[in-house]
Structures are given as structure tokens and as C-alpha cells.
Amino acid sequence: MRTTDNNGGYFKINDENIHKANLSRIANKSLLKLQENNADLLVFPHSLGIYKDDVEKSTIFSMDEETITTYNLMGFVGCNDSQLTITSRFSKEDSKDYFLHYMLQKVFSINLLDFDQKSNNENIWDFLIYLFPYFLKKAYTQGMFKAYKRNEYNNANIKGTININRHIQKNIPFRGNIAYSTREHSYDNDVTQLIRHTIEYIKVHPFGNGVLAKDNDTREIVQKFVFVTDSTYNKSQRNKIVAKNLKAFSHPYYFEYKLLQKICLQILRREKLSYGKENNKIYGLLFDGAWLWEEYLNTILKEKFLHPENKTGKHKHYLFEGNKQSIYPDFISKETPIIVGDAKYIPLDKHVSYHENSERAVSIYYKTLAYMYRFNSTNGFLIYPTNNQDNRYEELKIQDTEGVLKKIGLAIPQNQEDFINFSSSIKDNELNLRMIL
Incomplete structure (x- = not known):
């Protein structure tokens, strides 16, 4: 299926x-x-x-x-x-x-x-x-991974546990060798x-x-x-x-x-x-x-944006004074004025529930708006994948403020003859995305 x-x-x-x-x-x-x-x-x-x-x-x-x-x-x-x-x-x-x-x-x-x-x-x-x-x-x-391994030997340089049964099988009549085993660190x-x-x-x-x-x-x-x-x-x-x-x-x-x-x-x-x-x-x-979408966007935006990682603690920030409540925005610009961004894999351009006047629709923007406030930024963005022919771009002005939230859809050119053409087309869309930001 x-x-x-x-x-x-x-x-x-x-x-x-x-x-x-x-x-x-x-x-x-x-x-x-x-x-x-x-x-x-x-x-x-x-x-x-x-x-x-x-x-x-x-x-x-x-x-x-x-x-x-x-x-x-x-x-x-x-x-x-x-x-x-x-x-x-x-x-x-x-x-x-x-x-x-x-x-x-x-x-x-x-x-x-x-x-x-x-x-x-x-x-x-x-x-x-x-x-x-x-x-x-x-x-x-x-x-290189090293672990203990039991090795079997049969010689005169005894340095481990003698194996009586194996010794009888191999060394009768006696020729000077002893059958023994050792537990040694080995690659x-x-x-x-x-x-x-x-x-x-x-x-x-x-x-x-x-x-x-x-x-x-x-x-x-x-x-x-x-x-x-x-x-x-x-x-x-x-x-x-x-x-x-x-x-x-x-x-x-x-x-x-x-x-x-x-x-x-x-x-x-x-x-x-x-x-x-x-x-x-x-x-x-x-x-x-x-996760994959966020990491992929980082490969596109890493020249201009930091990508905080909650998995390593890299580029950690805090919401409150006194190092209280650690936060990890998806993207923070390396230069001022600060721009903060969020990666959204959900189909923002498709499902009605993401557009209607509901708690679920508004909650999509909450985190990015909170980060904008935390970093005293008037510029934020959301990036999501879309099957439109070209990238989508929309500016949402925050009521009674100077803040602007950019809603950007990166076009995914799936209808291509082969993977090489797909790669070439999406790289053009990536370049257009970087220019917008």
C-alpha cells in the first residue's frame, strides 16, 4: 500500500x-x-x-x-x-x-x-x-571500536586459561605446545x-x-x-x-x-x-x-543564519533574565537587524484548518512572534514547501506595530523528467528564497 x-x-x-x-x-x-x-x-x-x-x-x-x-x-x-x-x-x-x-x-x-x-x-x-x-x-x-574477545591459542607461550579437552585433542603425544585461551582487547x-x-x-x-x-x-x-x-x-x-x-x-x-x-x-x-x-x-x-525539512533549510540558509540545536545546546538562548527558560528558534540572522524564522513542514497552502479563524490557525504564528518580541525584531519569516510552480510570498503586517511576518512557500518542482532536472529546478528556487531573505 x-x-x-x-x-x-x-x-x-x-x-x-x-x-x-x-x-x-x-x-x-x-x-x-x-x-x-x-x-x-x-x-x-x-x-x-x-x-x-x-x-x-x-x-x-x-x-x-x-x-x-x-x-x-x-x-x-x-x-x-x-x-x-x-x-x-x-x-x-x-x-x-x-x-x-x-x-x-x-x-x-x-x-x-x-x-x-x-x-x-x-x-x-x-x-x-x-x-x-x-x-x-x-x-x-x-x-576504532575495541572490545574484549576470547582468543584460542596452542603454543608454548602460555598466558591464559588452559583448555584441557582441546589440549588433549591437539597435543597428544606432547610436543611442547599448550592449548589455552585468553580474554584480550581487540579491534x-x-x-x-x-x-x-x-x-x-x-x-x-x-x-x-x-x-x-x-x-x-x-x-x-x-x-x-x-x-x-x-x-x-x-x-x-x-x-x-x-x-x-x-x-x-x-x-x-x-x-x-x-x-x-x-x-x-x-x-x-x-x-x-x-x-x-x-x-x-x-x-x-x-x-x-x-525535522528533515528544518535540517534541509539549514543547508540553504547557513551562510546568513544561525541554526540553534536543542540536541547539542548549540546557539542556546534564554527567554527570561537569569538564564531561565532556554529557547531554540529555528533560524536567527548572524547580522543586525535581527531576523528570526521558523521552518514549517505542514501544508500551509492546502488545508483549510490552517487558514480559518481558529486557535489552531493562529498558534502556527505564536512561536515566531514570541521570538520576534524576545529578540526585539520587526522581521520574521515562516518557510513551508508548496507544490506551486513558483515560490509563494506573502507579507503579514502585525496590527499596530512595525512588525512584518513573511510567509514563504518554497516551490517543489516534482513534475520533472528526471532527478537531475529536479535538482537544477529546485536550486533556482532556493536562490530566489535566499534573495527574499
Whole structure:
């Protein structure tokens, strides 16, 4: 089954009762609750709930007897043999989701120029292969993963626990060797072996070599993992290595490897997950559109605007004196006069509820207006994506003040012949956006 984000409840449920039963296990439940019991459900951003960004409270979709209503989440989710793909709302029924691919390319610095050579039925799991180098490099900033490993030896330099049974098997008649085992710190361990198996898996993917050789840093890190695992790597041991890594590790230092481990498992277990071989387990790969849209806009605006991050505390500000009530506007201009802005992924140019005189409609502007007041600014903006042919621009003057709120719709040119033309067209729209600001 296939629908789009923010579909307004127009997607009709398949009449088959089995699909309703499977999807009901996913519907109307918070992401945080779903992830607690389903390790094969991977959601970006992966820091759900840690930074109180409310992403963890959202649902993938809500469902009643007849329809499914989606929100800001995009990607793929399934239970048993019932699967639902949620594309961006700018993707047409039978075409590729250029917009989602483009935002992923910008945010994660990946190269998708070969995107159009793939079939129309591109599997959503391929996103993980594109994202692998990003998280590989992020994990490697903490160094090569080292863990205790039990090694078996049979020589005269005994320095561990003697293995009597193995000694009898190997050293009778006695020739001077002793069979023993030691527990040693090693770069060649279950986690690095998992990463190595993932590297070898990606190499045989149609675009694998391009992904692993996208830049010098990626190539060098890949070579280092190949080197430390080369003496013991065995393709036939892949299932065994996967099984050893199914239980997530907890480490006070190598915490970035935890997500990399999860991504590797998803890539290597792709076939098993895609066909729902684990009864009643929920699996999938999802991106929060609001988060992705905000990070994408940052790649466009970063020359002139700061992008405060509640996940790192970078560019933190406070609402009240005495460093009380930390705040993180989406965008603050680097120069004066101060301009503050907010990223809105919701379809502001479509849904009636965003225009009518209601509390919900007015609340869209509350946060930006509060930030304008806090920074003594008379200039604010909202940026949202629109499927109009050209960018939309509207100035909202705040009653009885000098303040102006710009409401800007960035045009998403989804109706293009190929991904290259899409990229070229949206870059023109990005340039026009920067000129407006």
C-alpha cells in the first residue's frame, strides 16, 4: 500500500481484514511506545524523546474503520505481510520521490546523481545504504571500536586459561605446545565484524562502490575496518555475526556505534524484515518530515543564519533574565537587524484548518512572534514547501506595530523528467528564497 504524508485522511484502507488487523498494531500509537518493543523500527531523528522535541509523541498514522490519516512521517513501515509506504506529498502516484531523496542528499551529504537509473519500484531500505557512510564517519570520530574477545591459542607461550579437552585433542603425544585461551582487547570483534559484513554487502549493491568511495574520509575509514577484520572475516559467518549483534550493547564511550550497529543490522537483515518473517513484529524506516525539512533549510540558509540545536545546546538562548527558560528558534540572522524564522513542514497552502479563524490557525504564528518580541525584531519569516510552480510570498503586517511576518512557500518542482532536472529546478528556487531573505 502507498500513500503520502499529510494525506488529510483520504487514503482508503484495503478491505482485507488481515491488513486492518496488522496495521492496527501500528496505528494511533506513539513512536516512543512502538520503538520500545520493536527494535527493527528505525526512525530519524534517532534521538526520540531525549531532547523533548515532541517527535516521540507523534504517531505514524491514525486509522479508523475506513481510512488512514498520515502526518509528517515519511518512509516505510510494516507488520507481518502488510506494508505501507509513505512518500512525500509532492510525489505522484507512480513516480519517484525526488523531494525526499533530494532532502536526504542535502542533509546527509550523499550523492544520488544515479538515482534515475534505478527501477520505479526502488525499495525504501536502500536509503540505509545511502546513509551508511554518514553514520560510519560519525561513529569513527570516537575511534576504532575495541572490545574484549576470547582468543584460542596452542603454543608454548602460555598466558591464559588452559583448555584441557582441546589440549588433549591437539597435543597428544606432547610436543611442547599448550592449548589455552585468553580474554584480550581487540579491534577485531563482533561489532567491527558486523561493520565489515555490511561493507561487503554494500559493495555488491548496484551503487555500492560509489557509496563507499564518495570521499577520501569514507574510503580511508572503510579500508581501516577491512584491515582490522581481514584475518578472520568469513562471508559464510554472516548470519552468526548478525545473531551476536542482535542484542544492542551499552558503552559509556562508544555510544555513536550503537546506531551504526542498528543500521548495519537493518541492511543485512533487509530481506527478512521486508517480508515480515517475525510474527507481529513492526519493522520499518521512517523520517520525520518536520525535522528533515528544518535540517534541509539549514543547508540553504547557513551562510546568513544561525541554526540553534536543542540536541547539542548549540546557539542556546534564554527567554527570561537569569538564564531561565532556554529557547531554540529555528533560524536567527548572524547580522543586525535581527531576523528570526521558523521552518514549517505542514501544508500551509492546502488545508483549510490552517487558514480559518481558529486557535489552531493562529498558534502556527505564536512561536515566531514570541521570538520576534524576545529578540526585539520587526522581521520574521515562516518557510513551508508548496507544490506551486513558483515560490509563494506573502507579507503579514502585525496590527499596530512595525512588525512584518513573511510567509514563504518554497516551490517543489516534482513534475520533472528526471532527478537531475529536479535538482537544477529546485536550486533556482532556493536562490530566489535566499534573495527574499
